Amino acid sequence: MGGATVVDFDEVVRRRRMVRTYDPDRAVPPELVDKIVKHALRAPSAGFSQGWGFLVLTKAEDRARYWQVTTEGHLGDAPADEGWHGSWLDRMRAATLIVIPLSNKSAYLERYAQPDKGWTDRDESHWPAPYWHIDTGFAALLMHLTAVNEGLGSCFIGLPAARVEAFKEAFGVPPEFSPIGALTVGYQLPDKRSPSLRRGHRPVDDVVHHGRWAG
16 A cells, blocks of 8 residues: 555544645555545435545646646746745646545435425525535545545645636536535645644634533
């Protein structure tokens, strides 16, 4: 497994972070690519709808096409970070694996129109939140944690809204599927900490409310 050390779950959670600097010369082994993607299928989904799909990019030409269509050709235009390997995009594009999780809302509307659910009008107002995106996000997190468990780095990033249609056209994605983001995966090099981390974690008492929110 590429020399990776499997660790316990608590340690995986502690080690989990968004990695943005990768070794371009170390490909993720096929057996790990397969494991990462298969673990996504263990995510929960409302009504077991499983309204998701995963586009896996391992070939250099496919990864290059992804960055080209999602960044409008501006790779490397950002100022280089002194002491690091070029710009943020230059470092990100060195990842040798990209997985794009896509959600399919129609799968959920169809599933919940079936007799055991009964929302035959397929009205989205029944849904308090877009579970097609939430469940696909669960799947993305499982892939992210699997990568960490296998000694790999990964980072979940969004696709610019203005580039979604160009992405779908470039990769032949069916119209009913929507990308919720992309997961870069690879063997990490010394990484630069995000300036956002200076904000620190919010105190537990600020975000956890037992019994009732307040009063």
